[in-house]
Amino acid sequence: xxxxxxxxxxxxxxxxxYKGSPTTLCAGCGHNSISSQIITAAFELGLQPEQVIKISGxxxxxxxxxxxxxxxxxFNSVHGRMPSVASGAMLANRDLxxxxxxxxxxTGSIGLGQFxxxxxxxxxxxxxxxxxxxxxxxxxxxxxTADEGQNLKYYGKNDLPPLDLCLEAIVAxxxxxxxxxxxxxxQVRPLLKAAISYDGAALLDIISPCVAFNNTSDxxxxxxxxxxxxxxxxxxxxxxxxxxxxxxYNPGDTSMVTLHDGSQxxxxxxxxxxxxTDKLGAIQALQSANNEESLxxxxxxxxxxxxxxxxxxxxxESPLVQLTTDALRPNEESLSQIMSNL
Amino acid sequence: xxxxxxVNDINDIDVDQNINIINDFSIQVxxxxxxxxxxxxLVLLRSLFKMGIPSSGKNLFPSxxxxxxxxxxxxxxxxxxxxxxxxxxxxxxxxxxTALQDINNIxxxxxxxxxxxxxxxxxxxDITYYPMPVKRLAKESGVSSALRPYVSNMVYxxxxxxxxxxxxxxxxxxxxxxxxxxxxxVDTNMPVIQAAFDWSRENLTKTDRFQVxxxxxxxxxxxxxxxxxxxxxxxxxxxxVMAWYPITPSxxxxxxxxxxxxxxxxxxxxxxTYSIIQAEDExxxxxxxxxxxxxxxxxMTATSGPxxxxxxxxxxxxxxxxxxxxxxxxxxxxxxxxxxxxxxxGDLTACHWSSHGDTEHICLLPGNVAECFEFGWRAFDIAxxxxxPVFVLSDLxxxxxxxxxxxxxxxxxxxxxxxVLTADQVNENGFKRYFxxxxxxxxxxxxxxxxxxxxxxxxxxxxxxxxxxxxxDPLDYATNMSRLRRKIDSSRETLPAPIVEHNKTASxxxxxxxxxxxxxxxxxxxxxxxxxxxxxxxxxxxPASLTVSDFIASHERVxxxxxxxxxxxxxLIQIQSPExxxxxxxxxxxxxxxxTASCIVSEILEQERGPNGKIKD
Numbered sequence: 001x002x003x004x005x006x007x008x009x010x011x012x013x014x015x016x017x018y019k020g021s022p023t024t025l026c027a028g029c030g031h032n033s034i035s036s037q038i039i040t041a042a043f044e045l046g047l048q049p050e051q052v053i054k055i056s057g058x059x060x061x062x063x064x065x066x067x068x069x070x071x072x073x074x075f076n077s078v079h080g081r082m083p084s085v086a087s088g089a090m091l092a093n094r095d096l097x098x099x100x101x102x103x104x105x106x107t108g109s110i111g112l113g114q115f116x117x118x119x120x121x122x123x124x125x126x127x128x129x130x131x132x133x134x135x136x137x138x139x140x141x142x143x144x145t146a147d148e149g150q151n152l153k154y155y156g157k158n159d160l161p162p163l164d165l166c167l168e169a170i171v172a173x174x175x176x177x178x179x180x181x182x183x184x185x186x187q188v189r190p191l192l193k194a195a196i197s198y199d200g201a202a203l204l205d206i207i208s209p210c211v212a213f214n215n216t217s218d219x220x221x222x223x224x225x226x227x228x229x230x231x232x233x234x235x236x237x238x239x240x241x242x243x244x245x246x247x248x249y250n251p252g253d254t255s256m257v258t259l260h261d262g263s264q265x266x267x268x269x270x271x272x273x274x275x276x277t278d279k280l281g282a283i284q285a286l287q288s289a290n291n292e293e294s295l296x297x298x299x300x301x302x303x304x305x306x307x308x309x310x311x312x313x314x315x316x317e318s319p320l321v322q323l324t325t326d327a328l329r330p331n332e333e334s335l336s337q338i339m340s341n342l
Numbered sequence: 343x344x345x346x347x348x349v350n351d352i353n354d355i356d357v358d359q360n361i362n363i364i365n366d367f368s369i370q371v372x373x374x375x376x377x378x379x380x381x382x383x384l385v386l387l388r389s390l391f392k393m394g395i396p397s398s399g400k401n402l403f404p405s406x407x408x409x410x411x412x413x414x415x416x417x418x419x420x421x422x423x424x425x426x427x428x429x430x431x432x433x434x435x436x437x438x439x440t441a442l443q444d445i446n447n448i449x450x451x452x453x454x455x456x457x458x459x460x461x462x463x464x465x466x467x468d469i470t471y472y473p474m475p476v477k478r479l480a481k482e483s484g485v486s487s488a489l490r491p492y493v494s495n496m497v498y499x500x501x502x503x504x505x506x507x508x509x510x511x512x513x514x515x516x517x518x519x520x521x522x523x524x525x526x527x528v529d530t531n532m533p534v535i536q537a538a539f540d541w542s543r544e545n546l547t548k549t550d551r552f553q554v555x556x557x558x559x560x561x562x563x564x565x566x567x568x569x570x571x572x573x574x575x576x577x578x579x580x581x582x583v584m585a586w587y588p589i590t591p592s593x594x595x596x597x598x599x600x601x602x603x604x605x606x607x608x609x610x611x612x613x614x615t616y617s618i619i620q621a622e623d624e625x626x627x628x629x630x631x632x633x634x635x636x637x638x639x640x641x642m643t644a645t646s647g648p649x650x651x652x653x654x655x656x657x658x659x660x661x662x663x664x665x666x667x668x669x670x671x672x673x674x675x676x677x678x679x680x681x682x683x684x685x686x687x688g689d690l691t692a693c694h695w696s697s698h699g700d701t702e703h704i705c706l707l708p709g710n711v712a713e714c715f716e717f718g719w720r721a722f723d724i725a726x727x728x729x730x731p732v733f734v735l736s737d738l739x740x741x742x743x744x745x746x747x748x749x750x751x752x753x754x755x756x757x758x759x760x761x762v763l764t765a766d767q768v769n770e771n772g773f774k775r776y777f778x779x780x781x782x783x784x785x786x787x788x789x790x791x792x793x794x795x796x797x798x799x800x801x802x803x804x805x806x807x808x809x810x811x812x813x814x815d816p817l818d819y820a821t822n823m824s825r826l827r828r829k830i831d832s833s834r835e836t837l838p839a840p841i842v843e844h845n846k847t848a849s850x851x852x853x854x855x856x857x858x859x860x861x862x863x864x865x866x867x868x869x870x871x872x873x874x875x876x877x878x879x880x881x882x883x884x885p886a887s888l889t890v891s892d893f894i895a896s897h898e899r900v901x902x903x904x905x906x907x908x909x910x911x912x913x914l915i916q917i918q919s920p921e922x923x924x925x926x927x928x929x930x931x932x933x934x935x936x937x938t939a940s941c942i943v944s945e946i947l948e949q950e951r952g953p954n955g956k957i958k959d
Contacts, residue, residue: 050793055633066800066812073790075636076802077629078655084585084621084629091583091617091630092639093791114629117622316613320582321638321789325757327615328580328640330606332752335578338602339749342564 010046010242018043020068030182030208031061031130035068037185038099038128041192042069045240052097053089057082057111060137061103061130061208072099080111083118086125087309093319094310097196098125105135108144108163115165119174119201122308126195128204129165130182133221134214147220152213166300167286169203170279175303176202177282179296181226182209187297190238190265194299199260200308207295226295233274233285233298234267257302267299276302362551365395365420367431371498372444374437376408381520381531382495383414387744388516389508390418391565394557398424398860399744400936405590405682411440418554424745425860426936431552432506434498435460445469453505453550455498470550474501475541483534493534500538505546507553510539564749568714568740571750572644572670573598575718577606577616578753581668582639584618585630587649590682591738592672595644596620624649628656628669635660635667635731636801638762638789640722642668647676647689650696657731658697659803661826664776664785666725666732666760669693673737675934684934685738687856688906693733694884694914700823702830705884706734706838707855713882714740715750717838726760728833729787737905739936740857761786765794775799775810776822783829830885837883840890848875849958850950851897853890853926855881855911857936858903864939869946874957884914891919894926898958901929901946905937 007014018039023032042052049071056062058079065074077085086100107115107129118127133146142150142158145165150158169177176198178191188206195202207226209215215222220229234255241262253272257265267276275281282301289296316323369386373379380401387399395418404410417427433448435441435456442462448454450468458473480494503513514532521527573595576584581603586596600618607615621627627643634641645653650671660667673689675681680688694705704724706717717734725732763773763786773796776785788797799810806822807813854862859880866876879893894900894915902912909928916923929945931937952958 048793050798051791053637053790071798073798074800074802075633076800076804077632078659078803081625081629081656084626085633085636087619087626088583088585088630088633088635088639088641089637089790090633091619092634092637092641093789096637096791113622114626117626313617313619314612314614315617316609316615319791320615320617321791323580323582323615325580327609328582328607329578329753329757334606335574335750335752338574339564342566342749 009043011048013043013046013049015039015043017049017071018069020070021066023064023067025060025064025067026212028211029060030132030206030210031064032067033182033185034128034130034188034206034208035064037188037192038068041189041196045193045196047097047196051095052099053086054099054101055082055086055089056101057103057106059103059106059135061101062106064130065099065101080106080109081114082106083111083114083123083127087118087121087123090124090309091313091315091320093321094124094315095319100125100127102127102129104129104131104133104143104145104165108165112163112168116168116172119169119172119203122173122175122200122306122312124200124308124310126192126202126204128206130208131165131205131221132208132210132214133162133219134210136210136213140213145221146214150219164286164290165205166203167283170282170286170301173306174203174301175200175306176299177301178203178299179205179207181207181230181295181297183223183226184230184297187232187236190236191299193238193240193263194257194259194265197259197261197263198304200306220293220295229294231289231294231296233271233276233296233300234269236298237266237268239264239266257299260304265299276300279303362553364553364555365418365557367418367552368427368429369416369432369434369502370430370444370447371414371434372437372440373412373414373495374408374439375404375406375410375412377436377495378492379412379414379436379495381492382499383416384744385513385516385520386499386502386508387416388519388565389512390416390554391560391746392512392516393509393554394560395554396420396422396424396559396746398746400426400739401743402935403683411437420557420559422559423860423864423939425864426938428938428940432502434502436495436498451551453552455501472501472505472546474498474538479534479537479541482537485530489530493531496531496534497538500535501542501546503535504539504542505548505550505552507555509556510536560746562748563746565744565746566711567594567742567744568708568711568736569595569672569742570598571711571714572718572734572736572741574602574750575715576642576668577603579719579722580640580757581642581722582616583631583634583641584616584643585621585627585634585641586619586643587621587624587627587645589624589646589649591674591742592644592646592649592670594742595670595672624652625656628653631667631669632656632660632665635665635725636790640726641666642670642721644670644672646672646674647680647692650689650692654696657703658699658701660731661697661701661703662699663801663803664729664787665801666729668721668725668732668734670734670736672741673735675932681934683738685857685936686905686932686934687735687737687858688910688932689735690904690906690910691914693735696733702827702885704728704730704732704830704833704837706732707882707884708734708736708740709856709859709880709882711740711745711747712750719753720838723755723758724833724837727758728784728829729760730830735856737857763788763792763797765792765797768792768794768797772796774808776806777808778825782832783825784832834885835887837887840882840887840893841880842889842893843878844893844896845875845877848877849898850874850946851877851879851893851900852903853879853881853893853900853911853915854903858905861937861939861942862903865942865946868939868943874946874950881911886915886918890915891922894919894922898925900926901949902926903929903937903942905932906930907932
């Protein structure tokens with residue numbers, strides 16, 4: 001009895017129920033550790049796997065939905081268009097939990113428009129960018145998040161400045177913008193849980209080193225560089241709604257964020273001055289970190305007040321896909337009335 | 343007899359006889375775009391229609407907001423013909439820029455109305471001139487100078503009402519209908535019409551012979567545009583997610599959908615049972631309906647040629663991953679930007695074979711506004727039954743112009759939601775997403791959120807096996823593609839069937855689709871008068887029913903009428919029936935204007951005339 005309790009979650013499922021197929025990505029790929037954090041987060045939150053949809057675009061990152069949560073529904077779409085597919089699915093069934101998986105090429109290049117518009121509409125979804133600064137499947141071209149001046153074996157020097165996807169999200173009015181590092185599961189996991197509890201578009205830009213093409217010591221997307229330059233804003237603890245906060249904390253150096261479902265995240269500040277609800281401050285902090293070649297991680301910007309897409313569309317409570325003919329087809333009299341008014 | 347036939351209908355109303363011409367003429371109003379003439383034109387059209395005169399209105403407008411020339415043509419035809427006709431009997435010249443060209447388009451014996459201030463030096467003596475005191479009457483109306491250009495256009499309404507004997511009460515009620523009952527607007531415009539009418543009665547001597555007489559020919563009919571009909575059809579078809587991006591000439595479909603869904607589709611608390619999203623572009627609109635259709639929504643978009651090109655990647659995805667969705671293509675002239683405000687049927691093959699790789703999409707081809715309504719709801723049933731994107735090809739003429747029609751019939755079938763398994767069914771029988779259990783090529787699907795062991799699956803545009811697992815296996819690929827082929831083929835005889843009028847005495851037949859229908863009807867009547875009998879088959883869906891092959895086989899020659907350059911339907915038919923290919927001739931014509939009966943008649947006479955000048959048997 002005691003044993004089974006340990007192994008099952010709130011809805012009685014085991015961690016095994018959240019596993020995916022064996023990965024076909026490279027050994028050591030950051031994406032795999034993100035997948036395993038998604039598995040753990042979903043298990044610990046007690047998500048019903050079939051109520052989760054995994055939507056992706058094209059690229060190494062977009063293959064990864066096959067490697068977690070096999071009991072969930074998945075839609076591996078076309079390049080750069082995960083956000084629109086996710087938006088359509090959410091409008092159709094507002095009860096689903098959407099995990100969007102994309103990469104820096106999928107989101108930052110072809111998908112930049114859809115990315116920003118999904119943020120702007122506040123489409124309820126967890127938008128994960130597995131960001132490695134390079135195109136893996138086509139063998140090592142620079143992506144738009146690659147460092148300016150960086151050299152890669154086959155493509156020489158990158159002359160263009162990188163796009164910062166967190167900055168792009170903030171200026172598009174995304175209300176949950178976080179950055180993390182695939183090699184830091186202690187930070188990734190609470191951020192994932194918080195993103196799932198957030199009822200709107202939540203961006204997780206996770207630096208996820210590409211061991212095949214972009215793990216050099218001078219790449220800001222490599223394991224060594226990130227370990228040396230990671231500048232976490234805070235230590236993060238996710239507190240599910242079921243648990244009372246028992247930890248003693250000093251409000252001076254912690255801040256508490258309550259999410260839409262009542263759960264909370266406790267941010268133990270490492271940078272005393274940082275306030276994640278200050279939009280301009282967040283933009284400035286990101287820009288400064290980029291100038292100083294450090295990697296700011298944690299919950300960078302938070303705004304729970306914008307209505308999400310479902311709310312602004314004023315949809316009925318019941319998912320649209322569950323409506324029956326009665327609700328979907330107006331009666332015959334209404335048609336006669338329209339006809340007689342013409 | 344044939345040799346004497348005037349095939350160019352520039353003079354096809356007989357004005358030589360000294361008798362009045364009742365309910366059979368075309369009025370053309372030439373204006374600069376954006377000058378506010380649309381209200382006047384629609385009021386005239388509705389007044390004539392409400393007087394029981396079969397009428398149609400066509401707006402020939404430029405891709406421009408203000409300034410470029412626009413022509414609105416109203417055809418009255420007691421015989422009920424509603425196709426475009428070249429000949430104009432009554433011209434209203436409100437655009438000095440085109441006046442000299444417009445004057446030459448008036449049939450001899452016709453009428454020319456123009457503002458007297460224009461001081462034209464017209465040299466034609468075979469037409470009647472009615473100069474109108476537009477400026478004075480507009481000024482005397484007392485409206486502000488800002489509104490004066492609009493009420494100026496009411497002057498020709500009043501003069502025409504007087505000259506043609508259009509009932510002023512009908513004009514007033516058409517105004518009221520147009521302004522949705524806002525009396526203040528009626529009160530601004532009606533006095534100008536009345537003043538122009540009175541001025542005309544006192545000052546003009548009628549020397550033309552055109553006039554209208556009330557009949558009951560339009561009893562029981564309504565007048566609507568195809569985009570409205572399509573939108574209404576979608577609402578009664580239970581559309582739940584509509585994603586779109588503005589593009590002429592499909593925009594008014596989305597606008598009508600928004601207007602009427604708001605009235606018809608909400609719960610008791612006022613929450614919407616649908617979502618309409620103006621997407622950031624057509625790529626996103628297509629992605630949204632794919633996501634929504636996959637999740638179980640009745641999803642649709644409306645676009646035109648350039649949007650079709652942008653959506654093609656998702657069309658291929660939907661075909662391969664088997665996702666229901668409805669894509670309305672209100673066609674305009676391509677390729678590329680083409681003529682954005684002109685009509686064509688040039689997207690047939692682009693839709694039928696949309697996307698890279700082997701695809702073949704079901705296409706519905708409404709030929710009138712009633713079918714726009716009917717296919718508006720049926721398209722969802724078909725998309726969900728076959729689990730595939732369904733294209734519905736309307737066009738600018740059908741979609742944006744006004745057509746007489748019988749009131750729409752309420753859907754006569756319950757919704758067909760296709761093969762969707764419940765959690766219990768999955769638990770009982772298991773589930774493989776792409777397994778052909780029934781042997782009809784149509785697999786079963788589950789919807790995301792279905793909590794059952796084995797209910798979930800991985801939807802992908804990459805190679806997959808019966809269980810939706812990634813596969814590059816040659817046999818998996820070939821098996822899957824041939825099943826898709828069978829699936830689409832199996833729709834052939836269940837889609838809306840061709841409408842066939844088989845004339846046993848005819849050696850030639852016509853095949854057409856879409857908005858060319860009125861021109862073909864009129865052309866056949868005119869050909870019959872000169873002894874050329876014909877049959878007619880109108881295709882309403884692709885893949886086409888084998889009835890088409892039978893039809894070809896039972897005629898000597900079959901002409902495929904369509905508004906494009908390449909003869910796209912002609913080629914599709916030849917591919918479908920290669921053994922009959924030589925009997926099928928192309929009558930493809932596209933210049934951006936709706937097809938005329940004259941165009942068909944002259945082409946047929948050209949082709950059907952033997953070396954001796956006589957029509958072939």
